[in-house]
Structures are given as C-alpha cells and as structure tokens.
Amino acid sequence: MKIVLDTLGGDRSPAELIAGGVAAIQEYDIEVVFAGDQALIERELRKYPQVTRYSILHAPEEITMNEAPVEAVRRKKKSSLVQGIRAVRHGDADAFVSPANTGAVMAAALFNLGRLPEIDRPGIGVLVPTLEGRRTLMIDVGANAECDPEHLLEFGIMGTIYMREILGVQNPRVGLLNIGEEPQKGDSQALKAFAYLQQELPNFAGNVEPNRLVEGGFDVVVTDGFTGNICLKAYEGAAIVTVRYLKREIEKSFLAKLGLPFLWPALTKIKREMSAVHHGGAPLLGVRGVVIIAHGNSNAEAIKNALRVAKESVEHDVVGKIERGVHESLVHLGLVPVLKGAS
Amino acid sequence: MKIVLDTLGGDRSPAELIAGGVAAIQEYDIEVVFAGDQALIERELRKYPQVTRYSILHAPEEITMNEAPVEAVRRKKKSSLVQGIRAVRHGDADAFVSPANTGAVMAAALFNLGRLPEIDRPGIGVLVPTLEGRRTLMIDVGANAECDPEHLLEFGIMGTIYMREILGVQNPRVGLLNIGEEPQKGDSQALKAFAYLQQELPNFAGNVEPNRLVEGGFDVVVTDGFTGNICLKAYEGAAIVTVRYLKREIEKSFLAKLGLPFLWPALTKIKREMSAVHHGGAPLLGVRGVVIIAHGNSNAEAIKNALRVAKESVEHDVVGKIERGVHESLVHLGLVPVLKGAS
Numbered sequence: 001m002k003i004v005l006d007t008l009g010g011d012r013s014p015a016e017l018i019a020g021g022v023a024a025i026q027e028y029d030i031e032v033v034f035a036g037d038q039a040l041i042e043r044e045l046r047k048y049p050q051v052t053r054y055s056i057l058h059a060p061e062e063i064t065m066n067e068a069p070v071e072a073v074r075r076k077k078k079s080s081l082v083q084g085i086r087a088v089r090h091g092d093a094d095a096f097v098s099p100a101n102t103g104a105v106m107a108a109a110l111f112n113l114g115r116l117p118e119i120d121r122p123g124i125g126v127l128v129p130t131l132e133g134r135r136t137l138m139i140d141v142g143a144n145a146e147c148d149p150e151h152l153l154e155f156g157i158m159g160t161i162y163m164r165e166i167l168g169v170q171n172p173r174v175g176l177l178n179i180g181e182e183p184q185k186g187d188s189q190a191l192k193a194f195a196y197l198q199q200e201l202p203n204f205a206g207n208v209e210p211n212r213l214v215e216g217g218f219d220v221v222v223t224d225g226f227t228g229n230i231c232l233k234a235y236e237g238a239a240i241v242t243v244r245y246l247k248r249e250i251e252k253s254f255l256a257k258l259g260l261p262f263l264w265p266a267l268t269k270i271k272r273e274m275s276a277v278h279h280g281g282a283p284l285l286g287v288r289g290v291v292i293i294a295h296g297n298s299n300a301e302a303i304k305n306a307l308r309v310a311k312e313s314v315e316h317d318v319v320g321k322i323e324r325g326v327h328e329s330l331v332h333l334g335l336v337p338v339l340k341g342a343s
Numbered sequence: 344m345k346i347v348l349d350t351l352g353g354d355r356s357p358a359e360l361i362a363g364g365v366a367a368i369q370e371y372d373i374e375v376v377f378a379g380d381q382a383l384i385e386r387e388l389r390k391y392p393q394v395t396r397y398s399i400l401h402a403p404e405e406i407t408m409n410e411a412p413v414e415a416v417r418r419k420k421k422s423s424l425v426q427g428i429r430a431v432r433h434g435d436a437d438a439f440v441s442p443a444n445t446g447a448v449m450a451a452a453l454f455n456l457g458r459l460p461e462i463d464r465p466g467i468g469v470l471v472p473t474l475e476g477r478r479t480l481m482i483d484v485g486a487n488a489e490c491d492p493e494h495l496l497e498f499g500i501m502g503t504i505y506m507r508e509i510l511g512v513q514n515p516r517v518g519l520l521n522i523g524e525e526p527q528k529g530d531s532q533a534l535k536a537f538a539y540l541q542q543e544l545p546n547f548a549g550n551v552e553p554n555r556l557v558e559g560g561f562d563v564v565v566t567d568g569f570t571g572n573i574c575l576k577a578y579e580g581a582a583i584v585t586v587r588y589l590k591r592e593i594e595k596s597f598l599a600k601l602g603l604p605f606l607w608p609a610l611t612k613i614k615r616e617m618s619a620v621h622h623g624g625a626p627l628l629g630v631r632g633v634v635i636i637a638h639g640n641s642n643a644e645a646i647k648n649a650l651r652v653a654k655e656s657v658e659h660d661v662v663g664k665i666e667r668g669v670h671e672s673l674v675h676l677g678l679v680p681v682l683k684g685a686s
Binding site for chain 2: 065066068129130131142145146177179182184186187188190209210211212213214224225226227229230231232233234235236237238239240241242243244245246248249250252253257258262263265266267269270
C-alpha cells in the first residue's frame with residue numbers, strides 16, 4: 001500500500017515529518033511517497049539507510065498556513081499538496097496525509113478527487129476522548145465554516161457509517177453540538193438543524209453540550225466547522241492548562257514532590273491521551289479518496305499515527321462503505337429519487 | 344449591603360442554595376435577601392439559628408431551565424427571579440444573584456433594570472484561567488446567541504473597563520475568539536467582526552483561538568454568546584476528563600498509587616481551579632444594576648462565591664464605571680454625537 005506524505009506546509013520542519021514517515025514505514029508495513037523537495041528528502045533519508053520502501057514525489061512548492069486556500073490551490077499546481085492528492089486521483093497512491101493548511105487540503109481534495117455522489121459537503125471528523133475511554137466522532141471540525149441543516153445530516157450519516165464500520169459501534173447515536181440540551185436552545189441555525197435532524201435522521205438523539213459530550217453518551221456529534229473547531233481547540237487548551245496546573249501544584253508542595261516520580265508515567269500518558277484528538281489524524285469524509293488531515297503542529301509521532309489511520313481507512317474501504325451507505329440512507333429517507341424499476 | 348439570592352430555578356435544591364447564602368452572610372459581612380418560597384426558606388434557616396442578617400422575599404413561582412425566557416419572564420411576574428431583580432430596580436437591594444435559566448435572568452434584567460445608555464447588548468463575562476495563573480475575561484458566554492460586530496465592540500469596551508477597574512490590569516489587550524489567528528480566518532461573521540474591531544477598538548490585538556487563549560496573552564476575549572458558551576463548556580468538559588483520566592491512571596499503577604496520598608491536595612485544588620469559571624459567578628455587564636449569573640449546577644460553595652463577586656461589583660461601582668467608560672470610549676471613537684458646547 002502506497003501512502004503520500006506531504007512534507008511541506010506544516011508548522012514543523014520537513015525533517016520532523018519525514019522522521020514520522022520513516023517510523024510508519026518500519027512499523028506499519030506501508031510504502032510512503034514523500035512529497036516535497038527531492039534534494040531535501042533524499043538528504044534526510046540518508047539518515048535511515050535501512051529504510052527502502054519509499055518513493056519521492058518532487059513538488060517543492062509550498063502552500064502556507066495563511067494563504068487563502070482556494071486561490072493557493074488554483075495557483076500552486078506544483079505544490080506538494082496538490083501533486084500529492086493528484087497522485088491519489090491517478091491511482092499512483094492509495095491515500096494522502098498532510099499537516100498543511102486545512103482549507104487548502106480540503107480545496108485540493110474537492111478539485112482533484114471530487115465529492116462522493118450525493119455528498120454536498122465533505123467534513124473533517126475527529127475522535128474525541130470520553131470518560132469511558134470510548135471515543136466520539138465530532139464532525140465537522142473545520143472543513144466548512146458555515147453549514148446548512150442538510151450538511152449536518154450528511155455529517156450524521158457519514159459519521160454513523162464510520163463509527164459502525166471502522167470502530168464497530170453497533171447502533172451509533174448522533175447528537176447535535178449545542179449550548180443547551182433542550183430542543184429550543186441555541187441560535188437560529190441550531191434550532192433549524194435540530195428540527196431537521198429530528199425529522200430526517202433515524203438515529204438522532206438530540207442536542208449535546210461540549211461539557212456533556214465527554215460523558216460518552218453519543219457516538220457521533222455533528223456541528224458546523226466553525227463551532228466544531230472552537231470546541232476542539234477549547235478541549236486542547238483546557239487539557240494543557242489542567243496538566244500544567246497540576247505540575248505547578250506538585251512543584252509547590254514538598255509532599256506532592258515525593259509522589260511525583262511515581263506519578264510521572266501517568267501524567268505523560270494523560271497528555272498523550274488528551275492530545276489524541278490531534279495525534280490520530282482527522283479523516284476528511286465525503287471525498288472520493290482517503291485523505292487524512294494531521295494537526296498543523298504534528299511531530300514525528302503524530303505523523304506516524306496519521307499514516308496508520310490512513311492505512312486502516314484504505315484497508316476498511318471507508319470511502320466505498322460511505323458511498324454505499326450514504327446512498328442507502330438517502331434512499332431509505334426518501335431524500336434521493338429512485339428510478340422506476342431501479343429497485 | 345443587601346444582595347438578593349434567587350433560591351429557585353437552579354439544578355440544585357433551594358436548601359443547597361440557601362446554605363451557600365448562609366455561608367456568604369457569615370464570611371462576607373453582607374445581608375442576603377432570600378427570594379423564593381417563604382415557608383421553605385424559614386424552615387431551612389432554622390438550621391442556622393446563629394444567622395440573623397437576612398430577609399425573605401416571598402416569591403414561590405419558579406422559572407425552569409427549559410422555559411422560553413422572554414415569555415416566562417412576561418408571564419411569571421411573581422417568580423423569585425422577576426421579583427428579585429425588581430427589588431434591585433426599586434433600590435430595596437444592591438445586587439441580584441441567580442443560578443436560574445440564563446436567558447430568563449437576562450430577559451428579566453433587560454425588562455426591569457434596562458440597558459446602560461449606549462449599550463445595545465449586555466453580555467455575560469466569565470474569567471477563564473490561563474497558564475500564568477492570570478485570568479482572561481471571555482464575553483459574551485451566553486446572553487446573546489447572535490451578535491453583530493457592533494455588539495462585539497461593546498463587549499470589548501465593557502470588558503476592558505472591567506479588567507482595568509476591577510482586576511487592575513493596566514492596558515488590557517482585547518482578542519476576537521476565532522478558529523485561526525490570521526485576519527482572514529473564520530466564518531463570514533468572524534471576518535466582519537475582525538475588520539470592524541480592527542478599525543474601531545484601539546486596544547484590539549487580533550484573533551485568538553481557544554487553545555491559545557489559555558496562554559494568557561489576552562485580557563479580554565470577545566465572542567458571540569453561542570460560540571462563547573460552546574468554548575466555556577468545552578473547557579469544563581476537558582478539565583473533567585483530564586482529571587478523571589489521571590485518577591484512573593493512578594488507580595491502575597501500583598507505583599503511582601504510592602504517590603497518590605501526597606498528591607491528593609494538588610488534584611483537588613486543580614479541579615476547583617479549573618471549575619472556577621463557574622464558581623465565581625458571571626457578571627451580566629451592560630445592565631443598570633449588579634446581576635451575577637451563577638452556573639445552573641451551582642452548589643453551596645459556588646453560590647457563596649457568586650455572592651462575593653456581587654459584593655465586590657457593588658463596592659467597586661462596576662456599573663457606574665462601565666456607564667462612564669463606555670460613553671468616554673464611544674465619544675473618543677466618534678461613535679456617539681457630542682452636543683455642541685457639551686464638552
């Protein structure tokens with residue numbers, strides 16, 4: 001299996017990203033196609049003479065974090081981002097992983113891979129840790145700043161299929177991210193969305209607030225990309241503060257200091273676990289191909305994990321299952337016409 | 344100083360809320376006016392024969408969490424919420440504290456106290472803990488689900504005054520809560536807001552993401568009530584998960600268990616510190632009177648703290664300082680007409 005790794009456009013150096021790719025080659029038995037500056041990639045790979053299962057896609061042009069996505073993708077056709085996704089489009093690779101400008105990855109995927117039939121808005125899903133240790137898929141967390149209820153329905157259906165097929169959840173419950181649990185809570189957009197999901201999505205289970213989401217009562221939580229991104233980044237921020245405060249308290253207390261050596265492994269694990277939302281890499285669901293968006297600040301370990309998620313998505317045929325599942329759902333809901341005799 | 348405590352409409356029992364009021368009377372040298380069911384309040388207060396600095400406002404009608412705010416406030420004129428705020432309006436009390444339906448508190452305050460001149464949208468501010476141990480005022484966190492840029496400007500000015508006058512911050516920096524730091528990030532609403540604040544608010548310092556907010560680079564962060572509420576509840580959820588995960592890890596590891604006794608005080612403090620966003624009680628800024636909104640799930644300690652915030656707001660004349668400060672700012676910005684010869 002060939003997976004393209006975009007070595008440009010992240011917050012970390014290409015060297016760091018390449019190290020993650022190398023680790024993935026060794027651990028997951030995949031071939032990585034390194035997209036970026038050939039000379040630089042070759043220089044880095046000389047550090048790992050034992051690694052041979054790779055190829056290089058020379059595309060030195062970089063799309064930066066603060067470029068306007070659509071425009072950048074149109075203009076920078078030679079960028080590692082655009083060239084890497086085109087390799088998937090042309091069947092030269094099975095999946096694409098990038099820590100670059102999320103909007104640009106989204107735009108490049110739409111232009112070059114296209115949407116699945118009956119999907120209007122692909123969405124980025126992220127697995128959020130809950131108290132039970134289970135995970136809840138929050139979608140969308142940044143692909144579409146503005147969404148109509150119809151788009152949230154698509155997210156709900158795609159999320160349901162992802163949780164059922166990939167994580168083996170029997171009957172996924174879908175919630176709507178909102179500022180209250182009661183049906184009449186929220187802004188005008190949330191009210192419209194609630195009514196629509198209530199009516200159209202059989203496994204819709206109501207509103208869920210970000211502080212209740214972590215209790216794990218929902219398997220999929222749908223939201224527009226702006227709200228989802230705010231929620232995701234708030235989880236990240238609070239986790240960092242909590243662990244930092246704890247360390248500060250420990251430093252302050254002589255007695256606690258005595259306990260610290262015993263506690264260090266646990267503390268380290270928490271930080272890893274809480275930042276898992278980034279480490280996993282987030283699937284862009286609804287496009288015709290496996291595209292995994294890694295956090296912009298991804299280090300080698302995060303990139304390695306994103307490549308693992310990409311591999312699993314290919315193995316489980318996420319794209320095919322979503323294509324078939326969405327069609328079945330929409331037909332079942334009477335939301336797509338069925339040609340006479342077609343059934 | 345007389346402060347009204349609404350004993351109805353919270354998630355906890357009136358008995359729990361009354362216990363908080365009693366603690367505040369004893370610690371903060373204030374008189375509490377208990378608003379609610381007289382018989383019940385008298386029965387509870389018999390438990391504290393030593394407490395005498397209180398009065399009772401008999402208003403047994405309750406506005407519940409899932410009532411439509413405006414309608415409920417119009418219909419239930421005899422409710423503890425409406426009667427309590429009217430006591431402030433008529434000068435029978437100096438401040439009002441309630442854990443009830445946020446929208447209803449907001450509506451009752453608008454109808455009965457009214458806005459300060461030149462304030463179109465009062466906002467709820469909450470002090471969020473940061474890594475430096477400083478706090479950042481996030482406003483609005485739920486009063487107005489939808490806001491125009493002009494409303495965010497009002498929040499920015501009120502927040503600046505609050506941080507300067509009450510927390511003594513010399514030159515407060517104001518940020519806009521958004522999903523990216525670059526000016527062109529966010530949905531259409533965020534883009535409009537950024538341009539407007541950039542132009543009108545002298546101490547505007549740019550966009551801030553929820554995960555960076557905790558780094559403490561901003562003193563005030565403005566946002567619409569929907570986004571602010573999502574962000575606040577996400578902080579709460581993540582803090583709960585992080586502490587819970589840590590405890591779970593500790594239970595699992597024999598070595599860490601050895602450290603636990605030393606660490607318990609620190610762990611307890613963290614939980615308190617991270618939930619401080621709720622414990623403090625959130626000021627409703629921009630209305631003609633001191634109104635403190637406590638978290639719906641407030642326990643006795645949270646209510647006690649909310650009463651302390653109310654007392655401090657009265658002592659520091661928050662309302663008067665905001666009224667004068669907003670006028671000065673708007674005149675300075677040329678956003679309000681100044682009558683000839685008025686200066």
